[in-house]
Amino acid sequence: MRKTTLLVLLVSSASWAQEVNVYTATFAQYYKQDIPGLERTYAPLTQFLGIDATKLGTENFSLHLFGWGNFDLADQTRLNGKTTGSLTYGYARYRFDRANGELQAGRFAINHGLGYEQIDGVSGRVDLKGGFNFSAFGGRPVYYDVQNHDQQRDYRWQRDIIFGARLGYRIAKMGEIGVSFLQDGTATSRYDKYDNPIPTDNPVPLPQPRNDGDFFYSNVHDYRRKLIGGDIIFVPISRLMFTGRTVFDIADRTFGPTDLDDASKIAENDYSLSYKFNNYFSAKANYVERNFQAYFAGSNMPSLFSTFEKDKHRSYGASVTYLDSDDQDGPIEITADYKNIHRETFGDSTRFGFDMRMSHSPKKFASGLSYHRIKTSDVVFVDPLKPSYSLSHHESRAWLMYSSDKYTASLDCIEYDFDNSEYSKEHLNGQSKLYEFIASVGIKPAENLRISADLAFGSTSVAKNEARGLLRVEYKFGFAPKGGK
Amino acid sequence: MARQKIALALAGVLALIFATACMLVSTETSFTAIHPMELGAGRPDCTGCHADEPMTNHVRSYAEFNHTTDFINAHGPKAVQYNNVCASCHPVSFCADCHTDKTVLKPALKQGNRPDVISPHGGDYITMHRIEGKIDPTACYKCHGRANNDRCRACHR
Numbered sequence: 110m111r112k113t114t115l116l117v118l119l120v121s122s123a124s125w126a127q128e129v130n131v132y133t134a135t136f137a138q139y140y141k142q143d144i145p146g147l148e149r150t151y152a153p154l155t156q157f158l159g160i161d162a163t164k165l166g167t168e169n170f171s172l173h174l175f176g177w178g179n180f181d182l183a184d185q186t187r188l189n190g191k192t193t194g195s196l197t198y199g200y201a202r203y204r205f206d207r208a209n210g211e212l213q214a215g216r217f218a219i220n221h222g223l224g225y226e227q228i229d230g231v232s233g234r235v236d237l238k239g240g241f242n243f244s245a246f247g248g249r250p251v252y253y254d255v256q257n258h259d260q261q262r263d264y265r266w267q268r269d270i271i272f273g274a275r276l277g278y279r280i281a282k283m284g285e286i287g288v289s290f291l292q293d294g295t296a297t298s299r300y301d302k303y304d305n306p307i308p309t310d311n312p313v314p315l316p317q318p319r320n321d322g323d324f325f326y327s328n329v330h331d332y333r334r335k336l337i338g339g340d341i342i343f344v345p346i347s348r349l350m351f352t353g354r355t356v357f358d359i360a361d362r363t364f365g366p367t368d369l370d371d372a373s374k375i376a377e378n379d380y381s382l383s384y385k386f387n388n389y390f391s392a393k394a395n396y397v398e399r400n401f402q403a404y405f406a407g408s409n410m411p412s413l414f415s416t417f418e419k420d421k422h423r424s425y426g427a428s429v430t431y432l433d434s435d436d437q438d439g440p441i442e443i444t445a446d447y448k449n450i451h452r453e454t455f456g457d458s459t460r461f462g463f464d465m466r467m468s469h470s471p472k473k474f475a476s477g478l479s480y481h482r483i484k485t486s487d488v489v490f491v492d493p494l495k496p497s498y499s500l501s502h503h504e505s506r507a508w509l510m511y512s513s514d515k516y517t518a519s520l521d522c523i524e525y526d527f528d529n530s531e532y533s534k535e536h537l538n539g540q541s542k543l544y545e546f547i548a549s550v551g552i553k554p555a556e557n558l559r560i561s562a563d564l565a566f567g568s569t570s571v572a573k574n575e576a577r578g579l580l581r582v583e584y585k586f587g588f589a590p591k592g593g594k
Numbered sequence: 595m596a597r598q599k600i601a602l603a604l605a606g607v608l609a610l611i612f613a614t615a616c617m618l619v620s621t622e623t624s625f626t627a628i629h630p631m632e633l634g635a636g637r638p639d640c641t642g643c644h645a646d647e648p649m650t651n652h653v654r655s656y657a658e659f660n661h662t663t664d665f666i667n668a669h670g671p672k673a674v675q676y677n678n679v680c681a682s683c684h685p686v687s688f689c690a691d692c693h694t695d696k697t698v699l700k701p702a703l704k705q706g707n708r709p710d711v712i713s714p715h716g717g718d719y720i721t722m723h724r725i726e727g728k729i730d731p732t733a734c735y736k737c738h739g740r741a742n743n744d745r746c747r748a749c750h751r
Binding site for chain 2: 130132136155157159160161168169173175177179193195197198204205206207208209210211218219220221222225226227235236237238241244251275284342344347348350352381383385391393399401404405407408409410412413414422424428430432434440442444450452455458464466468475477483485488500502506508509510517519520521523524525536537543544545547549551561563565567568569570571579581
């Protein structure tokens, strides 16, 4: 009811706006999967609607709304049944003429230095004197229903409120540094280790996880999160840029397994250095470190992102890019990249290759070509007959696109070629290569209307053959080109 | 009488805080709501025109907003925290071309007619996510760790 009221309020208030942008897109899909022993047909219909209404009464007041609905004309492809839908965002915003001041209220996505959250609440930011700026937000996190409510019944209870803030300091012509804080949830678990309710006025500490190998699904998972972080951007000259952030998990996690007592409290270190040598060549280097227990804090999928795992990820990589923006036919961009990834419980993996994209014939044609080699450690089994298998593979992609004022057409092909026959037999229906081929044609019958149809073929680990048809109808009203008055 | 004094004192303190806060706010003009010049097709290179302005009073750095491949791959925090910069050229719903909650359509499928757009999860991602998740699950977490969408729920409960 609240969602419907909000929706009606937002849509009706858009009529007051002096400028309204409307975006609608309808996707009708039909696809068949040839699964060994089973053939399936799906026909989902998906509708997106977005409205940006600006200058509502004053120049600075605006409303923004976006949501989608899905209806399956064949099987129930969605777990929620034939009909599903969601309000992605719906909020009012007021921009101040001075100090980059801004206030938002409603449902929106938020990031003030830490996390990336969808909330129902308010947020604001402002520049202060002396080079400082401040932003803050507060509200309730938007809940996502979980598969089994009983297994995660504390999820909604514990995530009762979310709030955070960031204070930044800009050093003229040098960069900016910032410190930020985020707290998601204040309530402790409602249940003790015997599944008995804990009285709300009784400050009982969180219970110990049951040591029965099933604690991921028990009621003792802690969905609370408390983070502090620091971020930096350093741009002494426009050619050189250094960015990064360090995030600490400061929540009290005394309930966890004792062997995680000494797990690092550093959730993340992520630092990048980029340099533009001249108009054509640039390079970037990146270092990332993440500790699982701290980084995954608050995940609502603990079976996948486990905070009971003392694991660690560390990666470093570099890329070199050649970009010729002045070419008469259009830009040409070639990037060569290398990345080494280390996961403590798995081993080392490397990914290297290139990506090339270019335009031809004054931007009407565009094409791209890429290749990457992914070399991984072996997955080890406790099976003398099959002690391990490799995930190493080659990834290749080629695409071509034509776009004129009236028509569009494109071809896109991607292929994965796996090294190891054991992996192919067990996980890829015995195939050593997987591919997907998409052909698309489109027409623009009116300035605001685009209609396109895709036809795709492929082989996957689920279906040896898959054919898919997609019809796309997009209508955009009131959208101005990039910039300009 | 005592209550009146407390209320007066409280009001005085609040007024002082408000006045101090107002004095702290910058008097600089906000970043432009609309980029004054219409930009051409393709990815904009901000430093092409703003090369001598590595830092202004309003945005951190024009270089930071050049639409390079690196920028597109790591634009998230900037786009949310400095959405006023993005909004000078893009309507808000532009973001939803890729970012919708619960991922009802994977971006590469939704934009199957735009292979030039960098979209995550091209090809058979049911297969590939098992491998990429094994190599580095933290890469999945950034977008899917707290957005328990239907597709994830089919297997991960």
